[in-house]
Amino acid sequence: MKIDLPKISRELPIKSFQDIFYEEDPELDMCKVRDSVFENEVVDRARLSNMIVERSRFTNSDLKNIDMTDAIFENCDLSNANLSKSSIHRVIFKNCKLLGVDFTESRFGNVQFDNCVLNLTTFADSKFEKVSFQEASLKSTDFYNCKLKQVEFPLCHLDAANFDQTSLKGIDISSSAFETLTVSMENLKGCKVSSYQAIQFAALMGLIIKD
Secondary structure, eight states, X not given: OOOOOOOOOSOOOEEOGGGGGGSSSSEEEEEEEESOBOOSOBOSXXXXXXEEEESOXXXXXXXXXXXXXXXEEESOXXXXXXXXXXXXXXXXXXXXXXXXXXXXXXXXXXXXXXSOBOTTOBOTTOEEEEEEEESOBOTXXXXXXXXXXXXXXXXXXXXXXXXXXXXXXXXXXXXXXXXXXXXXXXXXXXXBOOHHHHHHHHHHTTOOXXX
């Protein structure tokens, strides 16, 4: 699967994320943010574009309705942030902590989560197209009633993830690990699994497997 990468300028001036409060509209673009602390803040309908954010903290901030386009977040902490109803396109999250983030009713296109922690995060009622969760921890993550189109989960931890009301047709989870998953047999049709996982699902269905 080919994912479109963020389009980011080579020369970016350094800014603080707090500068978003001094703009006429809550937006930041064409900049690099480093070591910013933006915790417990509230900004509605923020717009971020053409930027790189490094080693910054956004824990417990309310950033619902945020629009992110052409951005890279690296070594950032967004734990327990409210990013519901967000629009996220051509964005990379690399080595980020997104524990318990609320992404409810969001749209993702050409997004990569590389080596990120997304345990207890909720993506309920969201739409995904061309999204890669690469070596991500997705324990107890909620994908309730999501639309997944060209989504991949290579080498992820999916234990106790919830895919209720979400079709996994065409989705490859064969290289990922889990003990349990919440998913209906109907929504599991067409999902690509390993032979070991097939045995796991059979056991979860209550089948008794004999060699």
